[in-house]
Amino acid sequence: MTALAGPTLAPRIVVVEDEDALALLLKYNLESEGYLAETVLRGDEAELLLRERIPDLLILDWMLPGLSGIELCRRLRAREETRQLPIIMLTARGEESERIRGLATGADDYVVKPFSTAELMARVKAMLRRVRPETIATVLKVGDIELDRETHRVHRGGREVRLGPTEFRLLEFLLRSPGRVFSRSQLLDGVWGENIYVDDRTVDVHIGRLRKAINIGRSRDPIRTVRGAGYSLEVV
DSSP states (O other), X not given: OOOOOOOOOXXXXXXXXXXXXXXXXXXXXHHHTTOEEEEESOHHHHHHHHHHOOOSEEEEESSOSSSOHHHHHHHHHHSTTTTXXXXXXXXXXXXXXXXXXXXXXXXXXXXXXXXXXXXXXXXXXXXXXXXXXGGTOSEXXXXXXXXXXXTTEEEETTEEEOOOHHHHHHHHHHHHSTTOOBOHHHHIIIIIOTTSOOOTHHHHHHHHHHHHHHOOTTOOOOEEEETTTEEEEOOO
16 A cells, blocks of 8 residues: 655755845755755844754854854754754855864854855755755655655555555654654644644644554554653654
């Protein structure tokens, strides 16, 4: 039986850049590459956003109003939740000492303005492939569960599993971060989208449907309910 699926969950990228024209240009190019892109113009607003939801990659300008990019990078690296967040720093500072400072603060890559958008897109793809391969991998596998993004098929223990489109996206989202606990609101944003109003309890309904579909026979339930926190997918 073939697993039915909705659209694949594309990697989410946040651009923090106070030059509005450049921010829009980067958003356009990222979306053209198939990524989900969001722009923020101020460093302090970006800090608040990143406390609510963590993207797959951050493109961060050095000089920002409200909170500098270098200070935001330092704070992100001090938090457990964002310690491993891939960060590409954008800056007009090309001196070697400044590049060293940016990398020492925690940036994973460093691009000097003016830059080629084609080169930046190549760096984004290379970084995602290196540090978050699950965001671009064709096949996601955790334990005995395997999901193929291209064929939209799901297998557990070698047997095909039929899923509805929402359950497919929900499983894909959980497979990308095994062991991590997601709140209902995080699952709503990640699976249904930020601009769609869906009641929190809808998550519980679809988690129930997903459990029923993937728990074949006496298979152990890989979805853990964390009381008061949300759900996570465990390796079984």
